Amino acid sequence: MKIRSLTARVLILATLWSALALVTIAVAISALYRQGVERGFNNLLRAQLYNVVNSVSVGEGESLTGSPALGDLRFSQPETGWYWLVEPLGSYQAAPLASASLGVSNLPTPDVSVTPFDINYERFYEMADEAGNRIRVVETEVVLDDQGRAARFRVTGNIEVVEEEIAFFSSRLNMALGVVGIGSLLLNGGAIVYGLRPVDRARRALERIRRGEAERLEGEFPSEIMPLATEINALIDSNRRIVERARMQVGNLAHSLKTPIAVLLNEARTLDTAHAGVVTSQAESMQAQVTTYLNRARIAAQRDSVLARTEAQPVIERLVRVMRKLNGEVNFELEIAPDLTFAMEQQDVEEVVGNLLENASRFAKSTIATRVKAVNREDDAGDGRRRWVEIVIEDDGPGLAPEQIGEALKRGRRLDESKPGTGLGLSIVKEISGEYQGSFGLSRSALGGLRAHLILPAVSKETA
Structure with a gap:
């Protein structure tokens, strides 16, 4: 549907642009924040992993010993999704060590060909534990002593923590951007209405001319509108001159024809009855035709004129x-x-x-x-x-x-x-x-x- 209002056009375009910009900003900031939170989450899991590595060693009887102190109660609470697990590798046979939160459960190990280690000999992957929690796992393999005994170290964290943090941030971000958007809309609307007030003044001035209350476009206008106002006034002046010239010419023609026709009518009265009737009827017909076409010329000159009211x-x-x-x-x-x-x-x-x-x-x-x-x-x-x-x-x-x-x-x-x-x-x-x-x-x-x-x-x- 064609929008005729200039204010509505500018306001709609400004609103659409502001909405698009705010949505783009929200998506970009949310994506950057997600990347930052996930990077911080991975760094936390990596730090806890090496805390476990530093806390576990080969004890007496070639058993794994150690009590990692990770400072997080979630590693001692069951089914939280926060676990650590140390499992012996190769020919080294010993009982694995695990956090209290893991209990008797176990964590499956994906194939290295599917999730390979990086250059730091670490790998991150996601899975679901037996409690249904989505967890992220950081894993590494470490040689424990000079006998070549090695173990696989894994620490997990519940991804729900990351999602909750991102959701909280996104809700606050959307709320803030919504307030900014509404404020911008009101500010833009006010600025647009204020900026277009000269156009509205010009419209009212034209309306006064249409109603016959003024003969010119009066008022102070900005430099962008002033040339238009000047041209409109020049057009009105030109129209007025044309109308006046047409009126003058019509009046001159009527005056020049009025006397000859009157003379013909007077002379017709002196003629005999047979000829007088013919001359009189024709002279009256001429008078009527002259009047008709002079009126038509006058009306055509002033029709659609802003001055005819x-x-x-x-x-x-x-x-x-x-x-x-x-x-x-x-x-x-x-x-x-x-x-x-x-x-x-x-x-x-x-x-x-x-x-x-x-x-x-x-x-x-x-x-x-x-x-x-x-x-x-x-x-x-x-x-x-x-x-x-x-x-x-x-x-x-x-x-x-x-x-x-x-x-x-x-x-x-x-x-x-x-x-x-x-x-x-x-x-x-x-x-x-x-x-x-x-x-x-x-x-x-x-x-x-x-x-x-x-x-x-x-x-x-x-x-x-």
């Missing part, structure tokens, strides 16, 4: 108040969600909502209901879900049949000639909503009349 509640409430004054016999119901902001120019919002309210008031009998709320839907560009404003305006008038809806959306078409109007309102709503990548549709209302459903872009409150 309009709060929904005050604009729509003002339009409804005006309609209530103009249509005192009609009850206007309004439900609007708070904190909604259109990503549109105010005049475009007023144009589409005003046209729909005016159309509804023209045909409504007694009630017009308006509902405004936020919705989320998939972006047409495939960039994920975006925030939109849904506007539903319903009336209890006669409504339209399904086959009439398509005709009503055509420019200049009026289905009821008895009502005042130019037939341009619904087509203007459709064109403006389309220019903003929204949608507009008509259907039968639950109140009995017409239901206008409008989707317009909203300013997203989500962080990028």
